[in-house]
Amino acid sequence: MTFTNRRHFLSQVSFAAAALATSGFGFTSHVKRDGFVEVEIAPGKLRGVRYEGVNIFRGIPYGGKVSGDRRFRRPAPVEPWTGVRSSVFGAPAMQPPRHNEPAPAEDCLFLNVWTPGNDDKKRPVMFYSHGGGFVIGSGASQSQDGSNLARNFDVVVVQTNHRLGLLGFLYLDEIAGADYAGSGNMGMLDIVDGLKWVHENIARFGGDPDNVMIFGESGGGAKTSCLYAMPTAAPYFNKASIESGPGVRMTTKEAAAQTTAMLLRELNIPSKDWRKLLDVPATDLLAIQAKLPFVPPFIDKETNKTAQPGAGGFGPVVDGNVLPHHPFDPAAPEISKDKPLLVGWNEDEYNFFIWQRKETDLVKMDFDGLHKKLEPFHGADTGKMIETYRKTRPDASAIDIFVAISSIAMMGLGSIDIAEKKVKQNGAPVYLYNFGYKSEKKILNTDYPMGTPHAMDISFKFNNEVPPKNPSQPSESFFGGKKPERFVASHHFAELWTTFARTGKPAAKDVPTWPAYNLKDRPTMRIDTNCEVINNRFGEELAMWRSIKKA
Template identity: 75%
Template structure:
């Protein structure tokens, strides 16, 4: 099994996220025991439910149609309704493979969900989450990101959107379609900004403060958050941000996006001058074609030449079009437009074990140090020996599989996170806080004796405070990734409290957690989040020096 590259990253994630993000009973229709709740929006009255101390509103439309003549364009205006509209069931997700316990995917997918302690005009902080799944799958109805516990336990309002994905959300047609299709390569991102505007106009009715909104997201949601942080259209509608295991340093150059559009037209046997025929191709057929093209990773490598870019980084994701996304989110600098907005950024210590689990990679767990060097020669060539030597020196007690996981995890998500933190500090504006999530799951990767540790995506259920004992006092069930140890409940509490305090004040803090200093280039403090949290200065200093020496940071 070869090391996973950034091209492969979202391809694997797209297949795997469904396994860890299925919906559950919280998204079913109301039971007889649930209390009905009604509230006004700018477009009409809606009915939700009150369940266990939280008001839930699901499937609220935040914009109009994106099908038909609105394909690849901005959504139609949302039409007001009369009477009371039920907001009891999640809306359809964007076009993708069917998702368990959700409506059938649809082109018309612009719906959002709200969790709030009360519709009482209390001006609570708003946590606006963008789901993961790269830019190709996912929804705002994933079980691990249920917002009930955050709302109930920390007095915040949680909002999550569905938005266009893949080809239907990011096909670059600006040069073929003219002004009518301006911004076409970023429709998925513009959907999210429309959701943010809906929050600004409506969230006060849900007990939220429209002037205190945090954007956050994991994996592909982190990359989306990186883009929002750099987008003029999003700027008026949020105050702080968190980028989690998805550092969107660079996005797709428009030249590469144009090449991808040409690839698509060729695959469909459509001449460029006849591109409007795309409007008549069934969405299911477009999804099939999308599967034949490469996926876009969370961020692009800076030093690849354009030929390599075209070959490896086709596919669909946000486009640096000079207008909607004026420049790469964090290259060459942090975006000036968000200079005064505090930022959290970081990654999980063992990101790679998720992909080993998903890909059924058991071979890495059998590596010796000679095999480790050979395995690293494919992505790193002559630098492989240097990498192994540096990692063995920095981690003298680590096994060869441990070092493979460490190398893979930091190159996937760590280097981009550090890059973002450094550039934000150099900007001299609002603070940035760097973290590592480190709670260790004892669950084994199937077919091995190697523990999952802190895999990619495990942070979702922890930061949403969904790792808690059952409310009815029954025996806790094993967490999908988090395992059985009761310490996970404490780690989840710390994670959720740090994030909700940041949402409230712009500075992360929690009881029984050390003071978390802002990142500086002198001390480089990193908060390690676990059942026992600690601040570690200049963490991974030897490893980061290595990656700088080989031009990866």
């Protein structure tokens, strides 16, 4: 029995991320500069921008050509350059155009660095993988700008662009031969190349190559789950955080091969002539990709088969080599046993999707409507589910319960599953969290507040919710609202994460001691203006979910 139709949810994540990409939600524009700073790495000299105590290096190539004869393969080496390379964002991976960014391009292997100084200090390195499922996104979103983390907490922040969609995850291993081994995971191997670049170069940017934290939200959380299980990534990081994107299981070879066959049929290319894919313009491949399902089908853990008919979607493939097994099934990956982990989700994840899909009628639903809305996903268990949530939340409205059920089904159950499996491994600690700061902003033209929706945590954990320099200027966050107390919640979140990056244990001033997760007390840190540790949070509700799972 599956908890929810994960394919339906992930498709919403991809479409919602696409909406953010085109809505103007926080994409970095030009930065005013205080001066320049130069650094030399093996391929040549880089010129960064110095701005309010942070050196910003944008568009650094960490891999070479991935187009032409390198399509679906490992990248060519970075070509050396003469002179000094300026700090300009590199092209994002092929996707619809992004607001205030360069045009997407097939050759997209660039990274960005924010550092307090190009000196000999050994600062913790925070290596972030962007969200957007596995089909859109880039390392240039303003909400995830690394300046404030670097400036306020003395860390180095790194973010990559990497291949996405079918150009990053088309599985050709079974028809294309040894040169294309690992083709279903090129996008993940790009990220590993970024980590390798950090290991080799970050000391020149004031970072410690032996103290690297990987983290990511939504699709970036799933990427982090995969990195946590990948042998090629293992030497290059020490700790990880999986945020609102628990990647417990990924695509099987069988499902990925079906998707490849479907793509070839769509292009009228026989499998023996697969090389013709190398001649199809990238823009045409992007158009074809848009006709296919956005994400791979959910893989049922009991049968190891797709829980929905049909193929489609592009994401990491459990190929037995690059990704040897599912990241957290049947157990936490042994290869990262000794690496501390953070994992968690936002309390009101689904409000993001109500906003994005303009599902304003949901806000008005009664309890009969709630049953009708949930039944297609939860079947005969729907009544038991609603009964449990009405008992534990006696004052909640129908929409409140719908959001609570949908949010934990999307992100919470997988996060808890990861935490439990990590505990059972008897290795490094795992810390479970919920982000709970409540935005007063209303969803569309309703009176229903956003609460703590999916993606709101990004600007908070990057400490990009800060008071304006001019107190007379209005200050409002895209999701976070206008209340000044959000600045305190953001500082807590950022300090917890940067302390974890530095020491492997999350801590912050004016925040209670955060105990590692265990199977007795099941402590969860609720992150807000006033943070608190809650033992066995959602205990009665989780007991219901577990009973459904065993049914």
